Amino acid sequence: MPEFKPSPVEKGTPLSRPAHLLHDVPLPAAVVFEAPLTHNLAWMQRFADEHGAKLAPHGKTTMAPALFKRQIASGAWGITLATAVQTVAAHAHGIDRVLMVNQLVGRPNMALVADAIEAGLAYCCVVDGADNVRDLGAFFAERGLILNVLIELGVDGGRCGCRTAEQVETLVAAIAEQPALALVGIEGYEGMIAGGDEAASVCAYGKRLVDTVRTLQASGVLQCEAPIVTASGSKWFDLIAEAFDQAALREHYTPVLRPGCYVVHDHKLYAGAMANVKARHPGLEGELQPALEVFAHVQSLPEPGLAIIALGKRDIGHEPDLPLPLRRYPWGTEGEPWFDVSGWRTTHIMDQHVFLALPEDADIAVGDVIAFGTSHPCLTFDKWRRVLCVDASLEVTEVMATHF
CATH class of the missing domain: 3.20.20.10 (Alanine racemase)
Structure with a gap:
Protein backbone atom coordinates (compact mmCIF):
# COMPACT_ATOMS: atom_id res chain seq x y z
CA MET A 1 0.00 0.00 0.00
CA PRO A 2 1.47 3.40 -0.93
CA GLU A 3 2.46 5.70 1.92
CA PHE A 4 -0.12 8.38 2.75
CA LYS A 5 1.18 11.90 2.28
CA PRO A 6 -0.96 14.84 3.36
CA SER A 7 -1.58 17.59 0.86
CA PRO A 8 1.13 20.24 1.10
CA VAL A 9 -1.37 23.01 0.40
CA GLU A 10 -4.61 23.91 2.15
CA LYS A 11 -7.10 26.10 0.34
CA GLY A 12 -6.41 29.78 0.63
CA THR A 13 -2.77 29.25 1.60
CA PRO A 14 -0.15 31.47 -0.13
CA LEU A 15 2.32 29.61 -2.35
CA SER A 16 5.11 31.97 -1.30
CA ARG A 17 5.97 34.69 1.17
CA PRO A 18 5.76 37.57 0.65
CA ALA A 19 2.55 36.99 -1.24
CA HIS A 20 0.02 38.98 -3.19
CA LEU A 21 -3.57 37.78 -2.99
CA LEU A 22 -4.18 37.78 -6.75
CA HIS A 23 -0.76 36.50 -7.81
CA ASP A 24 0.40 34.05 -5.17
CA VAL A 25 -2.71 32.51 -3.57
CA PRO A 26 -4.81 29.70 -5.06
CA LEU A 27 -8.34 31.04 -4.92
CA PRO A 28 -10.86 30.95 -3.39
CA ALA A 29 -9.47 32.54 -0.24
CA ALA A 30 -11.03 34.09 2.84
CA VAL A 31 -9.60 37.54 3.47
CA VAL A 32 -9.65 40.01 6.36
CA PHE A 33 -8.63 43.55 5.48
CA GLU A 34 -6.18 45.06 7.96
CA ALA A 35 -7.50 48.63 8.09
CA PRO A 36 -11.17 47.93 8.95
CA LEU A 37 -10.08 45.14 11.32
CA HIS A 265 -18.59 43.04 10.86
CA ASP A 266 -20.36 42.18 7.55
CA HIS A 267 -22.02 43.63 4.47
CA LYS A 268 -25.70 43.10 5.25
CA LEU A 269 -27.07 41.55 8.47
CA TYR A 270 -24.86 43.41 10.93
CA ALA A 271 -24.47 46.35 8.58
CA GLY A 272 -28.22 46.78 9.06
CA ALA A 273 -27.88 46.35 12.80
CA MET A 274 -25.16 49.02 12.87
CA ALA A 275 -27.43 51.39 10.97
CA ASN A 276 -30.06 50.85 13.67
CA VAL A 277 -27.51 51.54 16.40
CA LYS A 278 -26.60 54.79 14.68
CA ALA A 279 -30.29 55.70 14.36
CA ARG A 280 -30.78 55.13 18.09
CA HIS A 281 -27.66 57.18 18.88
CA PRO A 282 -27.23 59.94 16.28
CA GLY A 283 -24.28 61.39 18.18
CA LEU A 284 -22.29 58.15 18.16
CA GLU A 285 -18.89 58.73 16.59
CA GLY A 286 -17.93 56.40 13.73
CA GLU A 287 -19.22 52.91 13.10
CA LEU A 288 -18.09 49.36 12.47
CA GLN A 289 -16.74 48.52 9.02
CA PRO A 290 -16.90 45.26 7.01
CA ALA A 291 -13.49 43.55 6.96
CA LEU A 292 -14.20 39.98 5.78
CA GLU A 293 -14.43 39.05 2.09
CA VAL A 294 -13.97 35.90 0.02
CA PHE A 295 -12.17 36.13 -3.33
CA ALA A 296 -12.82 33.62 -6.13
CA HIS A 297 -12.32 33.20 -9.88
CA VAL A 298 -14.95 33.30 -12.59
CA GLN A 299 -14.97 29.68 -13.69
CA SER A 300 -17.40 29.63 -16.60
CA LEU A 301 -19.62 31.88 -18.72
CA PRO A 302 -22.02 29.26 -20.08
CA GLU A 303 -24.77 31.56 -21.36
CA PRO A 304 -25.56 35.28 -21.63
CA GLY A 305 -26.32 36.89 -18.28
CA LEU A 306 -24.81 34.07 -16.22
CA ALA A 307 -21.41 33.58 -14.62
CA ILE A 308 -20.41 30.54 -12.61
CA ILE A 309 -17.96 31.37 -9.82
CA ALA A 310 -15.53 28.86 -8.31
CA LEU A 311 -16.97 29.36 -4.86
CA GLY A 312 -19.58 27.46 -2.89
CA LYS A 313 -21.14 26.46 0.41
CA ARG A 314 -17.83 24.90 1.43
CA ASP A 315 -16.18 28.33 1.20
CA ILE A 316 -18.62 31.05 2.24
CA GLY A 317 -21.66 31.48 4.46
CA HIS A 318 -25.01 31.66 2.71
CA GLU A 319 -27.47 32.26 5.55
CA PRO A 320 -29.40 34.45 6.12
CA ASP A 321 -28.34 35.92 2.77
CA LEU A 322 -26.52 34.65 -0.30
CA PRO A 323 -22.95 35.92 -0.92
CA LEU A 324 -22.87 39.54 -2.03
CA PRO A 325 -20.72 40.44 -5.07
CA LEU A 326 -18.66 43.55 -4.31
CA ARG A 327 -15.93 44.10 -6.94
CA ARG A 328 -14.39 42.60 -10.09
CA TYR A 329 -10.64 42.34 -10.63
CA PRO A 330 -9.81 41.69 -14.31
CA TRP A 331 -7.56 38.73 -14.92
CA GLY A 332 -3.94 39.46 -15.85
CA THR A 333 -3.98 43.25 -15.53
CA GLU A 334 -1.23 45.32 -13.96
CA GLY A 335 -1.89 47.36 -10.87
CA GLU A 336 -4.97 45.32 -9.88
CA PRO A 337 -7.64 47.86 -10.83
CA TRP A 338 -11.08 46.84 -9.67
CA PHE A 339 -14.49 47.58 -11.12
CA ASP A 340 -17.92 48.07 -9.63
CA VAL A 341 -20.41 45.21 -9.97
CA SER A 342 -23.63 47.05 -9.16
CA GLY A 343 -26.55 45.13 -10.59
CA TRP A 344 -24.78 41.76 -10.32
CA ARG A 345 -26.45 39.36 -7.90
CA THR A 346 -26.05 35.85 -6.57
CA THR A 347 -29.04 33.67 -7.40
CA HIS A 348 -27.95 30.20 -6.29
CA ILE A 349 -25.16 28.48 -4.40
CA MET A 350 -24.01 24.85 -4.52
CA ASP A 351 -21.17 23.01 -2.81
CA GLN A 352 -18.49 24.48 -5.10
CA HIS A 353 -20.35 26.89 -7.39
CA VAL A 354 -22.05 30.26 -7.14
CA PHE A 355 -24.49 31.38 -9.85
CA LEU A 356 -24.10 35.07 -10.62
CA ALA A 357 -26.76 36.90 -12.65
CA LEU A 358 -25.25 39.66 -14.80
CA PRO A 359 -26.56 42.65 -16.74
CA GLU A 360 -26.46 42.20 -20.53
CA ASP A 361 -23.55 44.61 -20.91
CA ALA A 362 -21.45 43.15 -18.08
CA ASP A 363 -17.70 43.19 -18.73
CA ILE A 364 -16.40 39.85 -17.48
CA ALA A 365 -14.06 37.04 -18.50
CA VAL A 366 -13.17 33.58 -17.25
CA GLY A 367 -10.34 33.97 -14.74
CA ASP A 368 -11.51 37.35 -13.45
CA VAL A 369 -11.65 37.56 -9.68
CA ILE A 370 -14.81 38.51 -7.82
CA ALA A 371 -14.72 39.70 -4.22
CA PHE A 372 -17.79 38.67 -2.21
CA GLY A 373 -19.14 40.02 1.05
CA THR A 374 -21.04 38.04 3.65
CA SER A 375 -24.11 38.38 5.81
CA HIS A 376 -23.24 36.99 9.28
CA PRO A 377 -19.51 36.20 9.30
CA CYS A 378 -19.52 33.21 11.69
CA LEU A 379 -20.56 30.71 9.03
CA THR A 380 -17.73 31.75 6.73
CA PHE A 381 -14.85 31.46 9.20
CA ASP A 382 -15.67 27.86 10.07
CA LYS A 383 -15.09 26.81 6.46
CA TRP A 384 -11.40 27.81 6.54
CA ARG A 385 -8.30 26.51 8.33
CA ARG A 386 -6.39 29.56 7.14
CA VAL A 387 -7.66 33.12 6.80
CA LEU A 388 -5.48 35.77 5.18
CA CYS A 389 -5.01 39.26 6.53
CA VAL A 390 -4.26 41.68 3.68
CA ASP A 391 -3.52 45.37 3.30
CA ALA A 392 -5.24 47.77 0.94
CA SER A 393 -2.98 46.70 -1.95
CA LEU A 394 -3.90 43.01 -1.37
CA GLU A 395 -0.47 42.10 -0.03
CA VAL A 396 -0.77 39.27 2.52
CA THR A 397 0.37 40.56 5.93
CA GLU A 398 -0.54 37.53 8.06
CA VAL A 399 -1.85 33.99 7.72
CA MET A 400 -4.24 33.32 10.60
CA ALA A 401 -5.10 29.76 11.60
CA THR A 402 -8.57 28.81 12.82
CA HIS A 403 -9.29 26.10 15.39
CA PHE A 404 -12.90 24.95 15.14
Whole structure:
Protein backbone atom coordinates (compact mmCIF):
# COMPACT_ATOMS: atom_id res chain seq x y z
CA MET A 1 0.00 0.00 0.00
CA PRO A 2 1.47 3.40 -0.93
CA GLU A 3 2.46 5.70 1.92
CA PHE A 4 -0.12 8.38 2.75
CA LYS A 5 1.18 11.90 2.28
CA PRO A 6 -0.96 14.84 3.36
CA SER A 7 -1.58 17.59 0.86
CA PRO A 8 1.13 20.24 1.10
CA VAL A 9 -1.37 23.01 0.40
CA GLU A 10 -4.61 23.91 2.15
CA LYS A 11 -7.10 26.10 0.34
CA GLY A 12 -6.41 29.78 0.63
CA THR A 13 -2.77 29.25 1.60
CA PRO A 14 -0.15 31.47 -0.13
CA LEU A 15 2.32 29.61 -2.35
CA SER A 16 5.11 31.97 -1.30
CA ARG A 17 5.97 34.69 1.17
CA PRO A 18 5.76 37.57 0.65
CA ALA A 19 2.55 36.99 -1.24
CA HIS A 20 0.02 38.98 -3.19
CA LEU A 21 -3.57 37.78 -2.99
CA LEU A 22 -4.18 37.78 -6.75
CA HIS A 23 -0.76 36.50 -7.81
CA ASP A 24 0.40 34.05 -5.17
CA VAL A 25 -2.71 32.51 -3.57
CA PRO A 26 -4.81 29.70 -5.06
CA LEU A 27 -8.34 31.04 -4.92
CA PRO A 28 -10.86 30.95 -3.39
CA ALA A 29 -9.47 32.54 -0.24
CA ALA A 30 -11.03 34.09 2.84
CA VAL A 31 -9.60 37.54 3.47
CA VAL A 32 -9.65 40.01 6.36
CA PHE A 33 -8.63 43.55 5.48
CA GLU A 34 -6.18 45.06 7.96
CA ALA A 35 -7.50 48.63 8.09
CA PRO A 36 -11.17 47.93 8.95
CA LEU A 37 -10.08 45.14 11.32
CA THR A 38 -7.87 47.55 13.25
CA HIS A 39 -10.65 50.15 13.23
CA ASN A 40 -13.26 47.70 14.56
CA LEU A 41 -11.02 46.48 17.39
CA ALA A 42 -10.47 50.03 18.61
CA TRP A 43 -14.07 51.15 18.02
CA MET A 44 -15.75 48.43 20.10
CA GLN A 45 -13.17 48.58 22.87
CA ARG A 46 -13.67 52.32 23.13
CA PHE A 47 -17.46 51.84 23.16
CA ALA A 48 -17.22 49.36 26.06
CA ASP A 49 -14.80 51.57 27.99
CA GLU A 50 -17.04 54.60 27.61
CA HIS A 51 -19.95 52.63 29.10
CA GLY A 52 -17.95 51.32 32.05
CA ALA A 53 -18.09 47.73 30.83
CA LYS A 54 -15.54 45.01 30.25
CA LEU A 55 -15.34 43.48 26.77
CA ALA A 56 -15.17 39.69 26.35
CA PRO A 57 -15.66 39.17 22.59
CA HIS A 58 -17.35 35.97 21.54
CA GLY A 59 -14.54 33.94 19.99
CA LYS A 60 -16.81 31.40 18.26
CA THR A 61 -17.20 33.93 15.45
CA THR A 62 -13.65 33.42 14.20
CA MET A 63 -11.95 30.76 16.38
CA ALA A 64 -8.75 32.46 15.24
CA PRO A 65 -6.30 32.83 18.15
CA ALA A 66 -4.43 35.52 16.23
CA LEU A 67 -7.59 37.62 16.36
CA PHE A 68 -8.18 36.73 20.03
CA LYS A 69 -4.73 38.08 20.82
CA ARG A 70 -5.44 41.28 18.93
CA GLN A 71 -8.66 41.70 20.88
CA ILE A 72 -6.85 41.18 24.19
CA ALA A 73 -4.07 43.56 23.11
CA SER A 74 -6.75 46.15 22.32
CA GLY A 75 -8.02 45.93 25.90
CA ALA A 76 -10.47 43.01 26.06
CA TRP A 77 -10.99 41.55 29.55
CA GLY A 78 -11.24 37.98 28.24
CA ILE A 79 -12.69 35.84 25.47
CA THR A 80 -16.20 34.34 25.41
CA LEU A 81 -16.56 30.83 23.99
CA ALA A 82 -19.31 28.28 23.50
CA THR A 83 -17.75 24.85 24.14
CA ALA A 84 -15.09 23.07 26.16
CA VAL A 85 -13.09 22.25 23.02
CA GLN A 86 -13.10 25.92 21.98
CA THR A 87 -12.00 26.82 25.50
CA VAL A 88 -9.04 24.46 25.42
CA ALA A 89 -8.03 25.70 21.95
CA ALA A 90 -8.03 29.31 23.15
CA HIS A 91 -6.10 28.49 26.33
CA ALA A 92 -3.51 26.54 24.34
CA HIS A 93 -2.87 29.72 22.36
CA GLY A 94 -2.35 31.99 25.33
CA ILE A 95 -5.84 33.12 26.37
CA ASP A 96 -5.97 33.06 30.17
CA ARG A 97 -9.58 34.14 30.88
CA VAL A 98 -12.60 32.45 29.27
CA LEU A 99 -16.30 33.01 29.83
CA MET A 100 -18.16 29.96 28.46
CA VAL A 101 -21.78 30.94 27.86
CA ASN A 102 -23.19 27.43 27.77
CA GLN A 103 -23.72 24.75 30.36
CA LEU A 104 -20.70 22.47 30.72
CA VAL A 105 -22.19 19.04 30.06
CA GLY A 106 -20.57 15.59 29.86
CA ARG A 107 -17.62 14.22 31.81
CA PRO A 108 -15.11 14.38 28.92
CA ASN A 109 -15.90 18.09 28.47
CA MET A 110 -15.66 18.64 32.22
CA ALA A 111 -12.28 16.92 32.19
CA LEU A 112 -10.98 19.23 29.47
CA VAL A 113 -12.02 22.28 31.46
CA ALA A 114 -10.67 20.91 34.74
CA ASP A 115 -7.28 20.31 33.12
CA ALA A 116 -7.26 23.88 31.80
CA ILE A 117 -8.20 25.31 35.21
CA GLU A 118 -5.39 23.31 36.81
CA ALA A 119 -3.08 24.80 34.17
CA GLY A 120 -4.04 28.33 35.21
CA LEU A 121 -7.11 29.24 33.15
CA ALA A 122 -9.56 31.66 34.77
CA TYR A 123 -12.89 30.16 33.72
CA CYS A 124 -16.58 30.26 34.39
CA CYS A 125 -19.57 28.67 32.68
CA VAL A 126 -23.32 29.06 32.98
CA VAL A 127 -25.91 26.82 34.60
CA ASP A 128 -29.68 26.76 34.26
CA GLY A 129 -30.76 23.45 35.79
CA ALA A 130 -30.30 21.50 39.02
CA ASP A 131 -29.26 18.27 37.27
CA ASN A 132 -26.28 19.95 35.63
CA VAL A 133 -25.42 21.66 38.91
CA ARG A 134 -25.27 18.29 40.69
CA ASP A 135 -23.15 16.74 37.93
CA LEU A 136 -20.71 19.65 37.94
CA GLY A 137 -20.53 19.69 41.70
CA ALA A 138 -19.71 15.99 41.91
CA PHE A 139 -17.11 16.08 39.13
CA PHE A 140 -15.20 19.14 40.31
CA ALA A 141 -15.29 17.91 43.92
CA GLU A 142 -13.60 14.72 42.68
CA ARG A 143 -10.94 16.86 41.02
CA GLY A 144 -10.48 19.03 44.09
CA LEU A 145 -11.31 22.21 42.15
CA ILE A 146 -13.72 25.11 42.52
CA LEU A 147 -15.77 25.86 39.40
CA ASN A 148 -17.11 29.40 38.96
CA VAL A 149 -20.64 29.46 37.55
CA LEU A 150 -23.13 32.08 36.38
CA ILE A 151 -26.87 31.54 36.45
CA GLU A 152 -28.29 31.96 32.96
CA LEU A 153 -31.41 34.09 32.83
CA GLY A 154 -33.45 33.24 29.74
CA VAL A 155 -36.52 34.60 27.99
CA ASP A 156 -39.81 32.91 27.16
CA GLY A 157 -39.55 31.14 23.81
CA GLY A 158 -35.80 31.73 23.76
CA ARG A 159 -32.90 29.34 24.02
CA CYS A 160 -31.46 28.30 27.39
CA GLY A 161 -31.77 29.84 30.83
CA CYS A 162 -34.11 30.18 33.81
CA ARG A 163 -37.40 31.76 32.81
CA THR A 164 -38.67 32.87 36.23
CA ALA A 165 -37.42 34.29 39.51
CA GLU A 166 -38.63 31.11 41.20
CA GLN A 167 -36.40 28.99 38.95
CA VAL A 168 -33.46 31.22 39.82
CA GLU A 169 -34.14 30.76 43.55
CA THR A 170 -34.32 26.98 43.11
CA LEU A 171 -31.03 27.00 41.22
CA VAL A 172 -29.34 29.18 43.85
CA ALA A 173 -30.31 26.62 46.47
CA ALA A 174 -28.97 23.76 44.33
CA ILE A 175 -25.64 25.54 43.83
CA ALA A 176 -25.37 26.18 47.58
CA GLU A 177 -25.45 22.41 48.15
CA GLN A 178 -22.32 21.94 46.00
CA PRO A 179 -19.12 23.05 47.78
CA ALA A 180 -17.15 22.73 44.53
CA LEU A 181 -19.27 25.39 42.80
CA ALA A 182 -19.01 29.15 43.33
CA LEU A 183 -21.85 31.36 42.12
CA VAL A 184 -20.26 34.53 40.72
CA GLY A 185 -23.02 36.28 38.78
CA ILE A 186 -25.72 36.36 36.14
CA GLU A 187 -25.55 35.77 32.36
CA GLY A 188 -28.05 36.33 29.59
CA TYR A 189 -28.47 36.54 25.84
CA GLU A 190 -30.86 39.05 24.32
CA GLY A 191 -30.49 37.89 20.71
CA MET A 192 -33.52 35.58 20.89
CA ILE A 193 -35.90 38.39 21.79
CA ALA A 194 -38.32 38.89 18.90
CA GLY A 195 -41.74 40.32 18.13
CA GLY A 196 -43.43 43.52 19.16
CA ASP A 197 -41.21 46.40 20.24
CA GLU A 198 -37.93 44.47 20.29
CA ALA A 199 -35.81 47.40 21.42
CA ALA A 200 -38.05 48.00 24.43
CA SER A 201 -37.99 44.29 25.25
CA VAL A 202 -34.19 44.22 25.09
CA CYS A 203 -33.99 47.22 27.42
CA ALA A 204 -36.38 45.51 29.86
CA TYR A 205 -34.30 42.34 29.71
CA GLY A 206 -31.12 44.28 30.45
CA LYS A 207 -32.81 45.82 33.49
CA ARG A 208 -33.97 42.36 34.58
CA LEU A 209 -30.37 41.08 34.46
CA VAL A 210 -29.17 44.00 36.58
CA ASP A 211 -32.02 43.67 39.09
CA THR A 212 -31.38 39.93 39.43
CA VAL A 213 -27.65 40.24 40.10
CA ARG A 214 -28.33 42.98 42.66
CA THR A 215 -30.94 40.83 44.41
CA LEU A 216 -28.55 37.90 44.57
CA GLN A 217 -25.75 40.12 45.88
CA ALA A 218 -28.01 41.54 48.59
CA SER A 219 -28.96 38.01 49.67
CA GLY A 220 -25.29 37.09 50.17
CA VAL A 221 -25.19 34.11 47.81
CA LEU A 222 -22.64 35.49 45.32
CA GLN A 223 -19.13 34.34 46.11
CA CYS A 224 -16.96 37.11 44.65
CA GLU A 225 -16.21 40.74 45.40
CA ALA A 226 -17.33 42.09 42.01
CA PRO A 227 -20.08 39.81 40.66
CA ILE A 228 -20.39 39.44 36.89
CA VAL A 229 -23.43 40.57 34.92
CA THR A 230 -23.08 39.82 31.24
CA ALA A 231 -25.01 39.78 27.97
CA SER A 232 -24.84 41.32 24.48
CA GLY A 233 -24.48 39.90 21.02
CA SER A 234 -23.63 42.03 18.01
CA LYS A 235 -27.14 43.37 17.31
CA TRP A 236 -28.24 45.06 20.52
CA PHE A 237 -24.92 45.77 22.21
CA ASP A 238 -25.78 49.47 22.62
CA LEU A 239 -28.96 48.80 24.59
CA ILE A 240 -27.32 46.25 26.88
CA ALA A 241 -24.42 48.66 27.44
CA GLU A 242 -26.92 51.34 28.45
CA ALA A 243 -28.60 48.97 30.91
CA PHE A 244 -25.21 48.19 32.46
CA ASP A 245 -23.95 51.81 32.44
CA GLN A 246 -24.64 52.68 36.07
CA ALA A 247 -22.27 54.03 38.67
CA ALA A 248 -23.14 51.31 41.17
CA LEU A 249 -22.37 48.58 38.62
CA ARG A 250 -19.05 50.19 37.68
CA GLU A 251 -18.01 50.33 41.35
CA HIS A 252 -19.29 47.05 42.76
CA TYR A 253 -19.89 44.65 39.85
CA THR A 254 -18.22 43.46 36.65
CA PRO A 255 -20.48 44.28 33.69
CA VAL A 256 -19.30 42.38 30.60
CA LEU A 257 -20.33 42.85 26.96
CA ARG A 258 -19.84 39.90 24.58
CA PRO A 259 -20.29 40.90 20.90
CA GLY A 260 -18.32 38.69 18.52
CA CYS A 261 -19.11 39.57 14.92
CA TYR A 262 -18.01 43.18 15.37
CA VAL A 263 -14.38 42.19 14.79
CA VAL A 264 -14.96 41.81 11.03
CA HIS A 265 -18.59 43.04 10.86
CA ASP A 266 -20.36 42.18 7.55
CA HIS A 267 -22.02 43.63 4.47
CA LYS A 268 -25.70 43.10 5.25
CA LEU A 269 -27.07 41.55 8.47
CA TYR A 270 -24.86 43.41 10.93
CA ALA A 271 -24.47 46.35 8.58
CA GLY A 272 -28.22 46.78 9.06
CA ALA A 273 -27.88 46.35 12.80
CA MET A 274 -25.16 49.02 12.87
CA ALA A 275 -27.43 51.39 10.97
CA ASN A 276 -30.06 50.85 13.67
CA VAL A 277 -27.51 51.54 16.40
CA LYS A 278 -26.60 54.79 14.68
CA ALA A 279 -30.29 55.70 14.36
CA ARG A 280 -30.78 55.13 18.09
CA HIS A 281 -27.66 57.18 18.88
CA PRO A 282 -27.23 59.94 16.28
CA GLY A 283 -24.28 61.39 18.18
CA LEU A 284 -22.29 58.15 18.16
CA GLU A 285 -18.89 58.73 16.59
CA GLY A 286 -17.93 56.40 13.73
CA GLU A 287 -19.22 52.91 13.10
CA LEU A 288 -18.09 49.36 12.47
CA GLN A 289 -16.74 48.52 9.02
CA PRO A 290 -16.90 45.26 7.01
CA ALA A 291 -13.49 43.55 6.96
CA LEU A 292 -14.20 39.98 5.78
CA GLU A 293 -14.43 39.05 2.09
CA VAL A 294 -13.97 35.90 0.02
CA PHE A 295 -12.17 36.13 -3.33
CA ALA A 296 -12.82 33.62 -6.13
CA HIS A 297 -12.32 33.20 -9.88
CA VAL A 298 -14.95 33.30 -12.59
CA GLN A 299 -14.97 29.68 -13.69
CA SER A 300 -17.40 29.63 -16.60
CA LEU A 301 -19.62 31.88 -18.72
CA PRO A 302 -22.02 29.26 -20.08
CA GLU A 303 -24.77 31.56 -21.36
CA PRO A 304 -25.56 35.28 -21.63
CA GLY A 305 -26.32 36.89 -18.28
CA LEU A 306 -24.81 34.07 -16.22
CA ALA A 307 -21.41 33.58 -14.62
CA ILE A 308 -20.41 30.54 -12.61
CA ILE A 309 -17.96 31.37 -9.82
CA ALA A 310 -15.53 28.86 -8.31
CA LEU A 311 -16.97 29.36 -4.86
CA GLY A 312 -19.58 27.46 -2.89
CA LYS A 313 -21.14 26.46 0.41
CA ARG A 314 -17.83 24.90 1.43
CA ASP A 315 -16.18 28.33 1.20
CA ILE A 316 -18.62 31.05 2.24
CA GLY A 317 -21.66 31.48 4.46
CA HIS A 318 -25.01 31.66 2.71
CA GLU A 319 -27.47 32.26 5.55
CA PRO A 320 -29.40 34.45 6.12
CA ASP A 321 -28.34 35.92 2.77
CA LEU A 322 -26.52 34.65 -0.30
CA PRO A 323 -22.95 35.92 -0.92
CA LEU A 324 -22.87 39.54 -2.03
CA PRO A 325 -20.72 40.44 -5.07
CA LEU A 326 -18.66 43.55 -4.31
CA ARG A 327 -15.93 44.10 -6.94
CA ARG A 328 -14.39 42.60 -10.09
CA TYR A 329 -10.64 42.34 -10.63
CA PRO A 330 -9.81 41.69 -14.31
CA TRP A 331 -7.56 38.73 -14.92
CA GLY A 332 -3.94 39.46 -15.85
CA THR A 333 -3.98 43.25 -15.53
CA GLU A 334 -1.23 45.32 -13.96
CA GLY A 335 -1.89 47.36 -10.87
CA GLU A 336 -4.97 45.32 -9.88
CA PRO A 337 -7.64 47.86 -10.83
CA TRP A 338 -11.08 46.84 -9.67
CA PHE A 339 -14.49 47.58 -11.12
CA ASP A 340 -17.92 48.07 -9.63
CA VAL A 341 -20.41 45.21 -9.97
CA SER A 342 -23.63 47.05 -9.16
CA GLY A 343 -26.55 45.13 -10.59
CA TRP A 344 -24.78 41.76 -10.32
CA ARG A 345 -26.45 39.36 -7.90
CA THR A 346 -26.05 35.85 -6.57
CA THR A 347 -29.04 33.67 -7.40
CA HIS A 348 -27.95 30.20 -6.29
CA ILE A 349 -25.16 28.48 -4.40
CA MET A 350 -24.01 24.85 -4.52
CA ASP A 351 -21.17 23.01 -2.81
CA GLN A 352 -18.49 24.48 -5.10
CA HIS A 353 -20.35 26.89 -7.39
CA VAL A 354 -22.05 30.26 -7.14
CA PHE A 355 -24.49 31.38 -9.85
CA LEU A 356 -24.10 35.07 -10.62
CA ALA A 357 -26.76 36.90 -12.65
CA LEU A 358 -25.25 39.66 -14.80
CA PRO A 359 -26.56 42.65 -16.74
CA GLU A 360 -26.46 42.20 -20.53
CA ASP A 361 -23.55 44.61 -20.91
CA ALA A 362 -21.45 43.15 -18.08
CA ASP A 363 -17.70 43.19 -18.73
CA ILE A 364 -16.40 39.85 -17.48
CA ALA A 365 -14.06 37.04 -18.50
CA VAL A 366 -13.17 33.58 -17.25
CA GLY A 367 -10.34 33.97 -14.74
CA ASP A 368 -11.51 37.35 -13.45
CA VAL A 369 -11.65 37.56 -9.68
CA ILE A 370 -14.81 38.51 -7.82
CA ALA A 371 -14.72 39.70 -4.22
CA PHE A 372 -17.79 38.67 -2.21
CA GLY A 373 -19.14 40.02 1.05
CA THR A 374 -21.04 38.04 3.65
CA SER A 375 -24.11 38.38 5.81
CA HIS A 376 -23.24 36.99 9.28
CA PRO A 377 -19.51 36.20 9.30
CA CYS A 378 -19.52 33.21 11.69
CA LEU A 379 -20.56 30.71 9.03
CA THR A 380 -17.73 31.75 6.73
CA PHE A 381 -14.85 31.46 9.20
CA ASP A 382 -15.67 27.86 10.07
CA LYS A 383 -15.09 26.81 6.46
CA TRP A 384 -11.40 27.81 6.54
CA ARG A 385 -8.30 26.51 8.33
CA ARG A 386 -6.39 29.56 7.14
CA VAL A 387 -7.66 33.12 6.80
CA LEU A 388 -5.48 35.77 5.18
CA CYS A 389 -5.01 39.26 6.53
CA VAL A 390 -4.26 41.68 3.68
CA ASP A 391 -3.52 45.37 3.30
CA ALA A 392 -5.24 47.77 0.94
CA SER A 393 -2.98 46.70 -1.95
CA LEU A 394 -3.90 43.01 -1.37
CA GLU A 395 -0.47 42.10 -0.03
CA VAL A 396 -0.77 39.27 2.52
CA THR A 397 0.37 40.56 5.93
CA GLU A 398 -0.54 37.53 8.06
CA VAL A 399 -1.85 33.99 7.72
CA MET A 400 -4.24 33.32 10.60
CA ALA A 401 -5.10 29.76 11.60
CA THR A 402 -8.57 28.81 12.82
CA HIS A 403 -9.29 26.10 15.39
CA PHE A 404 -12.90 24.95 15.14
